[in-house]
Amino acid sequence: MNTLVTGIAELVTNDPSLGVVHDAALVVDDGSVAWVGSAGDAPPADRRTDLGGRTVVPGFVDSHAHLVFAGDRSAEFEARMSGARYDGGGIGTTVAATRAATDDELRGRLRALVAEMRAQGTTTVEVKSGYGLTVDDEARCLRLAAELTPETTFLGAHVVPAEYAGRADEYVALVTGPMLAACAPHARWVDVFCEPASAHAFDGDQARAVLAAGRDAGLGLRVHANQLSAGPGVQLAVELGAASADHCTHLTAADVDALAAGTTVATLLPGVEFSTRSPYPDARRLLEAGVTVALATDCNPGSCFTSSMAFCIALAVREMRMTPAEALWSATAGGAAALRRTDVGHLGVGARADLAVVDAPSFRHLAYRPGVPIVHALELAGRH
Amino acid sequence: MNTLVTGIAELVTNDPSLGVVHDAALVVDDGSVAWVGSAGDAPPADRRTDLGGRTVVPGFVDSHAHLVFAGDRSAEFEARMSGARYDGGGIGTTVAATRAATDDELRGRLRALVAEMRAQGTTTVEVKSGYGLTVDDEARCLRLAAELTPETTFLGAHVVPAEYAGRADEYVALVTGPMLAACAPHARWVDVFCEPASAHAFDGDQARAVLAAGRDAGLGLRVHANQLSAGPGVQLAVELGAASADHCTHLTAADVDALAAGTTVATLLPGVEFSTRSPYPDARRLLEAGVTVALATDCNPGSCFTSSMAFCIALAVREMRMTPAEALWSATAGGAAALRRTDVGHLGVGARADLAVVDAPSFRHLAYRPGVPIVHALELAGRH
Numbered sequence: 001m002n003t004l005v006t007g008i009a010e011l012v013t014n015d016p017s018l019g020v021v022h023d024a025a026l027v028v029d030d031g032s033v034a035w036v037g038s039a040g041d042a043p044p045a046d047r048r049t050d051l052g053g054r055t056v057v058p059g060f061v062d063s064h065a066h067l068v069f070a071g072d073r074s075a076e077f078e079a080r081m082s083g084a085r086y087d088g089g090g091i092g093t094t095v096a097a098t099r100a101a102t103d104d105e106l107r108g109r110l111r112a113l114v115a116e117m118r119a120q121g122t123t124t125v126e127v128k129s130g131y132g133l134t135v136d137d138e139a140r141c142l143r144l145a146a147e148l149t150p151e152t153t154f155l156g157a158h159v160v161p162a163e164y165a166g167r168a169d170e171y172v173a174l175v176t177g178p179m180l181a182a183c184a185p186h187a188r189w190v191d192v193f194c195e196p197a198s199a200h201a202f203d204g205d206q207a208r209a210v211l212a213a214g215r216d217a218g219l220g221l222r223v224h225a226n227q228l229s230a231g232p233g234v235q236l237a238v239e240l241g242a243a244s245a246d247h248c249t250h251l252t253a254a255d256v257d258a259l260a261a262g263t264t265v266a267t268l269l270p271g272v273e274f275s276t277r278s279p280y281p282d283a284r285r286l287l288e289a290g291v292t293v294a295l296a297t298d299c300n301p302g303s304c305f306t307s308s309m310a311f312c313i314a315l316a317v318r319e320m321r322m323t324p325a326e327a328l329w330s331a332t333a334g335g336a337a338a339l340r341r342t343d344v345g346h347l348g349v350g351a352r353a354d355l356a357v358v359d360a361p362s363f364r365h366l367a368y369r370p371g372v373p374i375v376h377a378l379e380l381a382g383r384h
Numbered sequence: 385m386n387t388l389v390t391g392i393a394e395l396v397t398n399d400p401s402l403g404v405v406h407d408a409a410l411v412v413d414d415g416s417v418a419w420v421g422s423a424g425d426a427p428p429a430d431r432r433t434d435l436g437g438r439t440v441v442p443g444f445v446d447s448h449a450h451l452v453f454a455g456d457r458s459a460e461f462e463a464r465m466s467g468a469r470y471d472g473g474g475i476g477t478t479v480a481a482t483r484a485a486t487d488d489e490l491r492g493r494l495r496a497l498v499a500e501m502r503a504q505g506t507t508t509v510e511v512k513s514g515y516g517l518t519v520d521d522e523a524r525c526l527r528l529a530a531e532l533t534p535e536t537t538f539l540g541a542h543v544v545p546a547e548y549a550g551r552a553d554e555y556v557a558l559v560t561g562p563m564l565a566a567c568a569p570h571a572r573w574v575d576v577f578c579e580p581a582s583a584h585a586f587d588g589d590q591a592r593a594v595l596a597a598g599r600d601a602g603l604g605l606r607v608h609a610n611q612l613s614a615g616p617g618v619q620l621a622v623e624l625g626a627a628s629a630d631h632c633t634h635l636t637a638a639d640v641d642a643l644a645a646g647t648t649v650a651t652l653l654p655g656v657e658f659s660t661r662s663p664y665p666d667a668r669r670l671l672e673a674g675v676t677v678a679l680a681t682d683c684n685p686g687s688c689f690t691s692s693m694a695f696c697i698a699l700a701v702r703e704m705r706m707t708p709a710e711a712l713w714s715a716t717a718g719g720a721a722a723l724r725r726t727d728v729g730h731l732g733v734g735a736r737a738d739l740a741v742v743d744a745p746s747f748r749h750l751a752y753r754p755g756v757p758i759v760h761a762l763e764l765a766g767r768h
Contacts, residue, residue, distance in 0.1 A: 074748035078708055081701050081751070116756065274702055274754060311755025317465050318658055324462055364458035367465070370658060371695025372500065373757040 002029035003380055004045035005056070009361050011036070012057040014333040015348030018325050020363075026056070028353040028380055036347060049380065055363050057328060059123025059354035059377055060309035061335025061345045063151070064246050064267055064296035067113045068106055068141040069131045071097025073301045080276065090302050091131070091159045091200065098131040098141070107144050113299065114148050117307045121375035123354035124335070124344045126151035126296075128191060130158030135179045142186035151339055153189040153222060154180065157210045159200040172206045176213035189243070190214025193224040194233035204232035211240050220340065226250045227272070238262035244294065244338040249273065249281045260289040265338040268330070269298035270315040271306045283320035294334035295327060314370035324364045353380065386413035387764055388429035389440070393745050395420070396441040398717040399732035402709050404747075410440070412737040412764055420731060433764065439747050441712060443507025443738035443761055444693035445719025445729045447535070448630050448651055450684035451497045452490055452525040453515045455481025457685045464660065474686050475515070475543045475584065482515040482525070491528050497683065498532050501691045505759035507738035508719070508728045510535035510680075512575060514542030519563045526570035535723055537573035537606060538564065541594045543584040556590045560597035573627070574598025577608040578617035588616030595624050604724065610634045611656070622646035628678065628722040633657065633665045644673040649722040652714070653682035654699040655690045667704035678718035679711060698754035708751045737764065 005026045013019035013036055025042035027035035035043060076090050098106065110127070117125055127145040129152075132138040138156045145152045156175040164171035180190070192210040195201035201224075202210065211221050220243050225233025227247035234255040237245035245259065246267040259266050266286050273280045286293050295316055299307045306312070309331050316327040336345025343352050355378040358365060365374060389410045397403035397420055409426035411419035419427060460474050482490065494511070501509055511529040513536075516522040522540045529536045540559040548555035564574075576594040579585035585608075586594065595605050604627050609617025611631035618639040621629035629643065630651040643650050650670050657664045670677050679700055683691045690696070693715050700711040720729025727736050739762040742749060749758060 072745055074744075074746050074752045077752045078748055081705070082707065120756070271754070275752075277702060305749075305753050306755050307753075308755035314755070318661060321465070323466065360458075361456055362458050364462055365689075368458045368461045368659075369689050369691075370655070371690050371692035371698070371755050372504070 001046045002027055002034060003047040003049055004042055005049050005051065005355070006039055006042065007051040007053055008039070008056045009053045010055040010363060011347070012055070012328060012363050013348060014058055014329060014346035018329060024056070026347065031353055033347050033349055033351045033353050036349060051357055053361070055358035055360055055365070056378070057356050057358060057363050058332040058345055058347050059356045060121050060331050061124040061339065061341070062117060062122045062296050062299070062309055063126045063244065063294055063335040063338040064269060064298050065125055065127055066130060066298070066300035067110050067127045068129060068145055069094045069098045069301055070101035070105055070109065071301065076302070077275065077305070092162055094131045094301050095133055095161060099134070099137050103140065103144065106141065107147070110144055110148065113307060118377045120308050120310060120373060121356035121377055122307070122309055123356065123377050124151065124339070124341070125149055126153055126189070126339060128153040128155040129183065130155030133158065133161040135174070135182045138179055139182040139186065142183050146186045150188060152187045153191045154183040154187040154214065154219065155191045155193070156180070156183065157192040157202050157207070159193060168202065168206060172202070172209055176209055180213055180217055184217040184219060187219055189222050190219040191222040191224060194231060194236065195224065195228050196231045197229035204236055207233065207236055211236070211242070215240070222246065226255065230255065234258060238264045243340050246296070247272070247281070248286070249278065251282065256285060256289050256291065259286065259291040265292045265294050265334065267294040267296050267338050268316070268320065269296055269304065270319055271304040271312050272298050273319070274315055275304040275306070280319045283316065283322050287322070287326065292334060292337050293330045294338040295330040296335060296338070310366045310375050311371065313366045317367040324367045328363050328366060385430045386411055386418060387431040387433055388426055389433050389435065389739070390423055390426065391435040391437055392423070392440045393437045394439040394747060395731070396439070396712060396747050397732060398442055398713060398730035402713060408440070410731065415737055417731050417733055417735045417737050420733060435741055437745070439742035439744055439749070440762070441740050441742060441747050442716040442729055442731050443740045444505050444715050445508040445723065445725070446501060446506045446680050446683070446693055447510045447628065447678055447719040447722040448653060448680035448682050449509055449511055450514060450682070451494050451511045452513060452529055453478045453482045453685055454485035454489055454493065455685065460686070461659065461689070476546055478515045478685050479517055479545060483518070483521050487524065487528065490525065491531070494528055494532065497691060502761045504692050504694060504757060505740035505761055506691070506693055507740065507761050508535065508723070508725070509533055510537055510573070510723060512537040512539040513567065514539035517542065517545040519558070519566050522563055523566040523570065526567050530570045534572060536571045537575045538567040538571040538598065538603065539575045539577070540564070540567065541576040541586055541591070543577065552586065552590060556586070556593055560593055564597055564601055568601040568603060571603055573606050574603040575606040575608060578615060578620065579608070579612050580615045581613035588620055591617065591620055595620070595626070599624070606630060610639065614639065618642060622648045627724050630680070631656070631665070632670070633662065635666065640669060640673050640675065643670065643675040649676045649678050649718065651678040651680050651722050652700070652704065653680055653688065654703055655688040655696050656682050657703070658699055659688040659690070664703045667700065667706050671706070671710065676718060676721050677714045678722040679714040680719060680722070694750045694759050695755065697750045701751040708748045712747050712750060
């Protein structure tokens, strides 16, 4: 049973480049894209879905999110908007609530957030641990995440938990030893918050130890790099061949050169700068240097509690001077590159049939209509 | 038949001030609020609706929107984000498309936008004409708007149309004469784009003539004031007792003093500054001077095509340093003040039962979760 999708005023395939087709159609067979082209050339199919003149884009690939947690930090957000500084220290609040929560509480919140993302067009999401920070709590957070996505990331090295204050190296030994052993079976990736400027995060040597241990355990590498200062994170990520260096808010010329020469994607998270009232990353500098740029939400209860990739696209255009086309590519194909996936982030033949429908005549409306829920994932009968 | 609404973790009534009640309930009778209080004190009722621990706020009052138009200007938006300047000149594109559209085309777009707003928590919306700019087209735009809202505003003086280029005074004579006569039966308000800095808009004398004629025809007054420069609009609005001066992006000390001493609400439209990449109004200066501040979307196809009051709240907090409480008040009670309405914008006993439900434990999430569609208007059976 295949399905012909018609009534597509504008189709973005990302194949090749943005790959825009007007008055398009698309055939989905067994969960994959089987044919793409002009509506007039469409082949017959078993079923037909008409979108009534809307836009179709690849489902968003949100390659950076922290969705396994409990508790509410809206009061901390309010205080920060009144002038309190963000340094990552508030993560401890969420750690306490997460440790105290039952599996079902964590699972319920996680499922609700993934559903909320899907309702906003996100069809692939990476989910990190990092609010457990004990062997058992990190492992259970990853086990819960793996119920919903294959893109699970072990982030035991999110912050140094309070009980290890002043003993960061001891905590790193725990992370790289028994915690990694317990978590690796549930994770595809390992990540570390490399930020010497924060008393709560990890310096370059500690980050290297975490990444090396993760790699030895068979995990792919990702790095929280250069969020609060121009630290060693980006160059470490490139040196070790990490799939992505995330944040990239404070970069030196050497950082940009390293990214341009390497295979590491620069993942920008402008929702964080919005919600912490911080300066935005310099996306144009990266693009002009030839760096592959991804956009992601960083959805988390502390520094950025948006789940909307469309909002991140609007910020990328307004605040980072990306074009609507660049921003959409980075939110789809860019995210796929950051996860080293070739089956998502585009709608070429053979891709997963992860379609997002924009209720508008053009993908440009994703930036042109900020804050308006005009995009959702298309649910096709028989999808898997 | 009355209805008891329960399961309200947090209720904002705006009565008095923000009027927050935790673990609250509310009785709706014949479309009005009949009782408000703690859940434990709730009286019996004929029907019951349980919100499962969500937040209830007054439905948003969007006191500034341009929703009667045809055409698409997303390409102009894209060009502006790449550096083209906004001076109001692009309005002509929408005027041509609107004149060419049938009533049903205009009505379809208008209804879709009002429904989109309601789905995002807006229960009162003001709708302006201003894309017809002929006697017949302005009158028909207002007639269509009046099908959906009592808050209709005659904005024949939106820009000088191309066919009157260089003859602005002749166009003002048309606006204040036959156009006003044709439009007044369908309008509650008259408005003018007072902006000597734009070649397309109206200077102080022209604006005064439009407002005086509208007042003589029985209409209330509103002014597009001080958007692109510190012109005469704000002080003219206060002098003539206008309900609202809208934009207020460029203010002198004398403008702030005038607003503080008068009865005119300052309506801020931060979505415009977002979508035109312009500096934001100084909300704190106005609040500290004691000015009543409203927030509205300015939803329109040129300078700001958002319909989301929640997005405007998030911008107000991030960019204008309003607190989440101030921003919510301005988006509800402030909007009501800008429309001189006492029956909306609050949930005191006797108010219209215009309830917006926030899928979160606190109203703070409206700013804490930017871009996420967590708020919608509550549809109660028997509502009218």
